[in-house]
Amino acid sequence: DSGVTQTPKHLITATGQRVTLRCSPRSGDLSVYWYQQSLDQGLQFLIQYYNGEERAKGNILERFSAQQFPDLHSELNLSSLELGDSALYFCASSVTDSSSYEQYFGPGTRLTVT
């Protein structure tokens, strides 16, 4: 158990809908990272937050947004969903935003868009 929690574990929704994925980092971790894992794209970095502020953006679509709240939990919002958004979404956390600190991954949320 990494200490990172993600809810829900599974999500099935229809095209055009909007969903929110939630992540709680390990106790004491200030950085939260979101990743998308799909068969065709592999593991892709989406976005990073550090202590409530956006720090880095990766291959995140404009239909996706995220935020980190004062209690440090984070939410990833996916809107106007398409079939291609079906994937595993991972959240990871780390102590700081230093490159030498490893990231701890949550169990993921499996999103299926039908």
Add this chain to the structure above:
Amino acid sequence: AQSVTQLGSHVSVSEGALVLLRCNYSSSVPPYLFWYVQYPNQGLQLLLKYTSAATLVKGINGFEAEFKKSETSFHLTKPSAHMSDAAEYFCAVMRGGSGTYKYIFGTGTRLKVLA
């Protein structure tokens, strides 16, 4: 730009045999390198990391990796494979600066251990 290349998307070894998973990086500066393992239906777990302190890095579950600058490689090895090692393994390099760090992952290598 920093990136990693994992050679072989699937590797099969017999139980008790040497495990060798290959990772090459491209970087203009000494990188931070990581190996992660993903068991079925689970998130990624850190196996080991290289942060320039020592070229031979020992990780969990008997795995180790050697940083070779001349070959720009960071291959993962384990002397004797166990059935429980069957999983997908990802090499990653940390990219960025001034607080904007992010991982660049390789495409992964799925390890199969044969009885």
